[in-house]
Amino acid sequence: MPLSKQRVRRRAVRSAVSSAAALGVLAGVAAAPAAAAAGDGARRSPLTLAATGECNFPSDNVAAVPWALQRVVLDQLWSHGITGKGVTVAVIDTGVDAVNPQLRGKVVGGPVELIDPQTKKAAQGGSTLDPVGHGTKVAGIIAARPSAATGFVGLAPDAKIYSVRQNDSEGSGQVDKLVDAINAAVKAGVQVINISQDVRGTSPTGGFTDEAQLHVAIQDAVQHGIVVVASSGNDGKEGATFPAAYPEVIAVGASDRNNERAAFSEYGSFVDVAAPGVDMLSTVPGGGQCVDNGTSFSSPYVAGVAALLKQKYPQWSPAQIAARIEQTAQRNQRDRDDFIGWGVVDPVKAVTSDAPPESAAVPEPPTALAGAPLVAQQLTLGETQADRNRRTATYVLGAGLVVVLLISGGSVVLRDHRRRRSGV
Known part of the structure; x- marks a missing residue:
């Protein structure tokens, strides 16, 4: 296949509640769409939950506060005016809908040069049109403004979104277009880039078409002071995916309500942190919100925290921003592991900590008890x-x-x- 046609995968796991869900029955796993098995190297996540209740665009507003926000004290997170103001986050995805009230007025569209496989014509509507809905959900987790109609809000509600529509109406993307999108975001002067899609290499260090160009684009973005965040993938197995596996990128896996790795989240030595990725509520095209699953929605959770840190510490390097996020994550052990990296991201702790900048996360020191000598208590037969x-x-x-x-x-x-x- 030509070099420019290497495909990348969106990182969402569709989920809906079937009529049997009330009885606690989860629908089974369906096969990936036939298009994903094409002989051109295309890959999509095979983990697709077969269920009724597909999300419609537009959708109803959900009044409840989603679980991923219930554990965040937003007043504390946004204390001292740290709300993402002055920060622009690039969402390289299926486009971002500029009509949803929680995103209206904060989405700027980047260049689009796509040939839609369904119409065989150039993609219409630019980057502020989202025919799939994926990019709008990603953007909402980052920057949706508060609304009296819903308990959902983005982690950085005053941040702007620079949308680059890189995926067609079927959700498929190409590595060479991803490279173009990253370069466009750098040129636009964004501070954070979110990439909720991936391509799997033939080796732990890469090995796919346009791999060299993709890595160069990532390195160039970081050299311009841009924090790059990417999802780890949804195949539920061990193995590096790209661009998440590049050392310059914050690779994000998905965690569940118990702060454990979600079953679909890919894992390995490349994972840096985890963030909520199960039953994630977010904005959809036209208005309202919908629930979805995937590392696609863990990545923007971290990108939103990065936007807050960029506002608070505009002079910090991407490595220092990454280290703060990783060092303040909720860990289940002293060191990192291959399932949730350095731990599950703690937005409040990351933003409110006044610790000096670090260049990399480090293991927590052993407790004093671990090295303390054991002293036997004196045995007495009388009254002590x-x-x-x-x-x-x-x-x-x-x-x-x-x-x-x-x-x-x-x-x-x-x-x-x-x-x-x-x-x-």
């Missing part, structure tokens, strides 16, 4: 000092109680005596 202290305290308490009773009783007797003398 602690026993004596407890006995003394009992005597003091008892004596105090007796005094209180005597005073109370005496006051009653005195009152009665005075009443008798006065003839009352």
Whole structure:
């Protein structure tokens, strides 16, 4: 196949509740679309939940606060005016709808040069049109403004979105177009780039068509001070995906409500952190919100935190921003692991910490107890000092109680005596 036709995959796992869900029955896994098995090297996630209740565009507003935001104290997160103001995040995806009220007025469209496989014509509507809905969900997690109609809001509600529509109406993308999109974002002067899609290489270090050009584009973005965030993938197995696996990129896996790796989240030594990716509520084209699953929606969660840090520390390098996010993540062990990296991102801790900048995350030091010598307690057959202290305290308490009773009783007797003398 020509070099320019290497495909990349969107990182979403569709989920909806079927009529059996009320009984706790989850629909089974369906095969990937036939187009994903084409002989041109195309790959899509085979993990597609077959269920009814597909999200419609536009959709209804969801009044409840989604679980991924319930654990974030937003007033604390946005304290001192850290809301992403002055920061622009590039969303390289299926486009971002500029009509949804929570995104209206904050989406700028980048260049589009796509040939839609369905119409065989140039993609219409530019980057502020999202025929798939994927990019609009990604953008909402980053920067959706508050609304009285819903409990959902983006982590950086005052950030702007620079949308580059890089995927066609079927959701497919190409590496060479991804390279063009990254270069366009750099030229536009964004501070953060989110890439919720990937391509799998033939080796842990890459090995796919246009790999060299993609890595150069990523390196150029980082050299311009841009934080690049990418999803790890949804195949649920071990193995590096790109661009997430590049060392310059913050690779994000998906976590569930228990802060554990979601079953679909790809894992390996390339994963830097994890973020919520299960039952993620976000904006959809036309208005309203919808729920979806995937590392596609974990990545913008981290990109939103990066936008807040970029506002707070505009002079920090991408490596320092990444280190802060990784160092403040909620860990289940001292060091990183291959399932959730350095841990599950903690937005409030990352933004409110005043620790000096670091160039890389480090393991937590061992506790003092781990290196402390064990001292045997002295064996005594008689009364210990602690026993004596407890006995003394009992005597003091008892004596105090007796005094209180005597005073109370005496006051009653005195009152009665005075009443008798006065003839009352």
